[in-house]
Amino acid sequence: xxxxIVDVAREANVSVATVSRVVNNIPLVNxxxxxxxxxxxxxTGYKPNAIARSLKIQKTNTMGIMIPDITNPYYTxxxxxxxxxxxxYHYNIILSNTDFDPEKEKxxxxxxxxxxxxxxxxxxxxxxxxxxxxxxxxxxxxVLGCIPDDSGFLSGVLINNExxxxxxxxxxxxxxxxxxxxxxxELEEGYIYQERKKGFIKAFEENNIEFDxxxxxxxxxxxxxxxxxxxxxxxxxxxxxxxxxxxxQTALGAIRCAExxxxxxxxxxxxxxxxxxxxxxxxxxxxxxxxQPMYDIGAIAMxxxxxxxxxxxxxxxxxxxxxxxxxxxxxxxxxxx
Amino acid sequence: xxxxIVDVAREANVSVATVSRVVNNIPLVNxxxxxxxxxxxxxTGYKPNAIARSLKIQKTNTMGIMIPDITNPYYTxxxxxxxxxxxxYHYNIILSNTDFDPEKEKxxxxxxxxxxxxxxxxxxxxxxxxxxxxxxxxxxxxVLGCIPDDSGFLSGVLINNExxxxxxxxxxxxxxxxxxxxxxxELEEGYIYQERKKGFIKAFEENNIEFDxxxxxxxxxxxxxxxxxxxxxxxxxxxxxxxxxxxxQTALGAIRCAExxxxxxxxxxxxxxxxxxxxxxxxxxxxxxxxQPMYDIGAIAMxxxxxxxxxxxxxxxxxxxxxxxxxxxxxxxxxxx
DNA sequence: CTGAAAGCGCTTACAG
DNA sequence: CTGAAAGCGCTTACAG
Numbered sequence: 001x002x003x004x005i006v007d008v009a010r011e012a013n014v015s016v017a018t019v020s021r022v023v024n025n026i027p028l029v030n031x032x033x034x035x036x037x038x039x040x041x042x043x044t045g046y047k048p049n050a051i052a053r054s055l056k057i058q059k060t061n062t063m064g065i066m067i068p069d070i071t072n073p074y075y076t077x078x079x080x081x082x083x084x085x086x087x088x089y090h091y092n093i094i095l096s097n098t099d100f101d102p103e104k105e106k107x108x109x110x111x112x113x114x115x116x117x118x119x120x121x122x123x124x125x126x127x128x129x130x131x132x133x134x135x136x137x138x139x140x141x142x143v144l145g146c147i148p149d150d151s152g153f154l155s156g157v158l159i160n161n162e163x164x165x166x167x168x169x170x171x172x173x174x175x176x177x178x179x180x181x182x183x184x185x186e187l188e189e190g191y192i193y194q195e196r197k198k199g200f201i202k203a204f205e206e207n208n209i210e211f212d213x214x215x216x217x218x219x220x221x222x223x224x225x226x227x228x229x230x231x232x233x234x235x236x237x238x239x240x241x242x243x244x245x246x247x248x249q250t251a252l253g254a255i256r257c258a259e260x261x262x263x264x265x266x267x268x269x270x271x272x273x274x275x276x277x278x279x280x281x282x283x284x285x286x287x288x289x290x291x292q293p294m295y296d297i298g299a300i301a302m303x304x305x306x307x308x309x310x311x312x313x314x315x316x317x318x319x320x321x322x323x324x325x326x327x328x329x330x331x332x333x334x335x336x337x
Numbered sequence: 338x339x340x341x342i343v344d345v346a347r348e349a350n351v352s353v354a355t356v357s358r359v360v361n362n363i364p365l366v367n368x369x370x371x372x373x374x375x376x377x378x379x380x381t382g383y384k385p386n387a388i389a390r391s392l393k394i395q396k397t398n399t400m401g402i403m404i405p406d407i408t409n410p411y412y413t414x415x416x417x418x419x420x421x422x423x424x425x426y427h428y429n430i431i432l433s434n435t436d437f438d439p440e441k442e443k444x445x446x447x448x449x450x451x452x453x454x455x456x457x458x459x460x461x462x463x464x465x466x467x468x469x470x471x472x473x474x475x476x477x478x479x480v481l482g483c484i485p486d487d488s489g490f491l492s493g494v495l496i497n498n499e500x501x502x503x504x505x506x507x508x509x510x511x512x513x514x515x516x517x518x519x520x521x522x523e524l525e526e527g528y529i530y531q532e533r534k535k536g537f538i539k540a541f542e543e544n545n546i547e548f549d550x551x552x553x554x555x556x557x558x559x560x561x562x563x564x565x566x567x568x569x570x571x572x573x574x575x576x577x578x579x580x581x582x583x584x585x586q587t588a589l590g591a592i593r594c595a596e597x598x599x600x601x602x603x604x605x606x607x608x609x610x611x612x613x614x615x616x617x618x619x620x621x622x623x624x625x626x627x628x629q630p631m632y633d634i635g636a637i638a639m640x641x642x643x644x645x646x647x648x649x650x651x652x653x654x655x656x657x658x659x660x661x662x663x664x665x666x667x668x669x670x671x672x673x674x
Numbered sequence: 675c676t677g678a679a680a681g682c683g684c685t686t687a688c689a690g
Numbered sequence: 691c692t693g694a695a696a697g698c699g700c701t702t703a704c705a706g
Contacts, residue, residue, distance in 0.1 A: 002476050002699095004698095004699055004700085005699065005700065006699080014676075014677085015676065015677045015678075016677090016699090016700080016701090017676070017677055017678080017679095017701080017702080018675090018676060018677075020700070020701055020702085021675095021676090021701095021702095023700095024701080026702095028675060028676090029675070029676085030675055030676085033675080033676085047447070047450055047451050048451055048699090048700075049392075049451070049453060049698090049699050049700065050448070050451040050452045050453065050700095051388055051391050051392050051397060051452065051453045051698090051699080051700090052392050052682090052698070052699035052700040052701090053699080053700055053701075054388050054682090054700090055386075055388050055389050055392050055681095055682045055683065055684085055698090055699080055700075056681080056682050056699080056700050056701045056702085057682085057700085057701065057702095058682070060388060062431070062452070069417070070407065070413055070416055070417055070420070071413055071414060071417045071615075073410070073413075076407055076408055076410075076413050077408060079407055079432070080406070080407055080408045080434065083407070083432060083433070083434055084434070087434075092431045092433070092448060092452065093431065093432055094399070094429045094430065094431055094432075095416070095420060095430055095431075095432045096420070096429070097417065097420055097421070097424075110384070111387070111429060113384055114384050114385055114386065114387040115387045115388065115399070115429065116386060116387065116388045139339050223615075223616070223619050252616070252619055253619070256619055278408075278560075279560070279589070279616060282560050282589055282590070282593055282620075283619075283620060283621075284620075284621045339683095341682095341683055341684085342683065342684065343683080351692075351693085352692065352693045352694075353683090353684080353685090353693090354685080354686080354692070354693055354694080354695095355691090355692060355693075357684070357685060357686085358685095358686095358691095358692090360684095361685080363686095365691060365692090366691070366692085367691055367692085370691080370692085385683090385684075386682090386683050386684065387684095388682090388683080388684090389682070389683035389684040389685090389698090390683080390684055390685075391684090391698090392682090392683080392684075392697095392698045392699065392700085393683080393684050393685050393686085393697080393698050394684085394685065394686095394698085395698070
C-alpha cells in the first residue's frame with residue numbers, strides 16, 4: 001500500500017494540514033514540528049499523490065503534445081525541445097502520435113482534455129477549421145507548432161514557409177536552373193503545402209520560369225516515396241534539372257533512385273530537401289535544404305504554453321516566426337550552359 | 338468553467354450516480370433514462386474528469402516511459418512501439434528523457450510515481466544496483482527495455498547482445514578480417530557494453546585473433562564521435578582492417594572520416610554499426626549492422642506492462658529475448674590476401 | 675503556529 | 691432501476 005499523508009501525520013503526531021504545509025514548503029510551520037514531519041516522511045517513505053493534489057488545486061502540471069509521428073526526425077526534435085522546457089518548470093508531457101489522422105487527433109485531444117492537461121501543443125502541417133474550433137473550445141491552453149493561428153485565439157510557433165521556399169528556389173535559379181519539379185505529399189493541400197508552393201511559384205514567376213502543376217509529383221514523404229517519385233519523373237521523360245523535395249528523407253530517397261538509374265547527383269540533377277534533419281550533412285552527397293530550428297520550435301512553444309498556464313503569466317496570443325536558414329550543399333550544383 | 342457530472346445530473350433530472358453509470362456503460366440503467374442522460378451530456382458538452390476518476394478508482398491509465406534520449410532514433414522507435422500499444426488499450430504515456438544521468442533518472446522516476454503511473458518502462462544501457470532497487474521498490478509496475486533483470490522481480494525485453502556481437506564478428510572473420518578495432522562509448526562500462534564486448538572477444542578467441550583493450554576507442558556515440566575515433570585510429574597508426582562501432586551513427590561518422598582521410602570504404606577499411614537505424618540502407622555505403630526490432634521491444638514491453646497493470650493479467654516476470662538480425666551491407670568487404 | 679472541516683469530481687457498495 | 695452517501699488523498703480558508 002502506498003503511504004499517504006494521514007500516515008505521516010499519525011507518525012509525526014500532527015494533523016494532515018501540517019504535513020501538507022511542510023510538503024509544500026509553506027513557511028508558517030514551527031521549525032521543530034517541521035523537523036518531526038520531515039523525519040516521519042523519511043521514515044514512512046511518503047510520496048505525495050499528485051493526482052489527489054491535482055484534483056484539489058485544479059492543476060496537473062502535465063502538458064499534452066499532439067504530434068503526427070515521433071518517428072519522423074523533424075517532430076522528434078520538437079518533442080525534445082518541449083520536454084526539456086517542461087523539465088525546467090516541473091511539468092511533464094503526455095505524448096500522442098496522431099499520424100495526420102483527424103479521427104486520432106480528435107480522440108487524442110479528448111483524452112488530453114479529460115486528463116486535465118494544463119496545456120496542449122498541437123503540431124501538424126495544417127489546421128482544419130474543425131480542429132481549430134475544437135482547440136479554441138478546449139478548456140486546456142493551446143499553442144500550435146509549425147502552423148499559425150488565424151483566429152486570434154491561439155498562439156503558434158513556426159517558420160515562414162513561403163519565404164523559406166522562395167529563398168531556396170532563388171538560390172537554385174541563381175545557379176542557372178530553369179526546369180524544376182516538386183516532390184510533395186501524396187494528399188496534402190494544407191497550410192504548409194500552400195505556403196511552400198506559393199514561395200516556389202513566386203520565385204519562378206519573378207524569373208519567368210515556366211511551371212505548372214504537372215511538375216508536381218505526389219507520394220508519401222519518405223525515403224521510398226522519394227525513390228518512387230524520382231523513378232516516375234525520370235521514366236516519364238519530363239525535362240528537369242532540379243527537384244525540390246518536401247523534406248530531407250524524400251530528397252535522400254530521390255537521390256538514391258537517380259543514382260541507381262545512372263544519373264550523377266548533382267551534375268545531372270540537383271536535389272533539395274527541407275528541414276535539415278540531423279543527418280543531412282553526413283549523407284553523400286550532402287543534402288541542400290532549409291534548416292528549421294525544430295528544437296527551438298518545441299522549446300518556444302512550450303515556454304509560451306507554460307506562461308499561459310501560470311497564474312500571472314504572459315497571456316498575449318501571437319504567432320511567433322522563428323528564423324530558417326538555407327544550406328547549399330553537395331546535392332546541388334550550377335547548371336552548365 | 339468545465340462542466341461536471343453534477344451539472345449533467347441536474348440537466349437530466351437524475352442523480353450523479355446514474356450519470357456515472359451511463360458514462361461508464363454500466364448496464365443496469367433504464368433505456369429511457371439513459372437516453373435522457375446522453376442527451377444532457379451532449380447538450381452540456383460534458384467530459385469526465387479523468388483525474389477525479391483516477392483518484393477514486395486508483396488507476397490512471399497512464400504509463401511512464403523513461404528513455405535516455407528520444408532524439409536517438411534507436412529510442413524513438415521504442416517509444417513509438419510503446420505508444421501504439423498504449424493507444425490500443427486506452428493508456429497514455431508520459432515521456433521522460435533521462436540522458437543517462439542518474440540524477441535525472443531518480444527525479445523522473447519520482448514524479449512518475451507521484452503522478453501515480455500505473456506502470457513504468459525503464460529503458461537504458463545498464464541498470465545500476467541503486468536504480469534496480471528503486472524500481473523494485475516503486476509502487477508502479479515496471480518493465481525494463483533493452484536490459485534484463487537479474488533480481489527475479491522485474492521483467493525485461495531485449496536482444497541477446499552477446500550473441501549478436503558474436504555473430505557479427507564471425508561474419509567479418511569469415512571474410513578474412515583479423516585486425517579489429519572497437520569504437521565504444523566514452524564512459525560506459527554497463528550491461529550492454531559488457532555483453533557486446535564478451536561477444537566480440539569470444540569470436541576473436543575462437544579464431545585465435547589477437548585483441549586487447551588498446552584496440553577499444555571511446556567517445557560519444559554520435560556522428561562526430563565516430564568521426565573523432567576514426568581520426569584517432571588512423572593517426573595513431575594502429576594496424577586494423579575492420580571496425581565495430583557501437584551504433585550506426587558512430588559508424589557513419591567513422592565512414593565519413595575515413596573517406597576524408599583518403600581511405601576507401603569498404604576496400605581499405607570495413608566498418609560495422611549496430612541497431613540498423615532507419616536510414617542504414619540509404620547511406621553510401623550502406624551500413625553493415627545488427628538489426629534490433631526496436632519498435633517491437635517497445636511494443637512488447639508495453640504489452641507486458643499493461644498485463645501487469647490489469648486485474649487478471651499475466652503476472653509472470655521474465656526476460657524476453659527478441660530476435661536480432663545481422664545485415665551485411667556495402668560498408669564491409671572480404672579482405673584481399 | 676496548528677487543527678478540524680470542507681471540498682476538488684468522481685465511483686460504488688448499499689438500501690430501497 | 692435509481693439515489694444518498696461515503697470516500698479516493700490531497701489543500702486551504704477559517705478559527706483558535
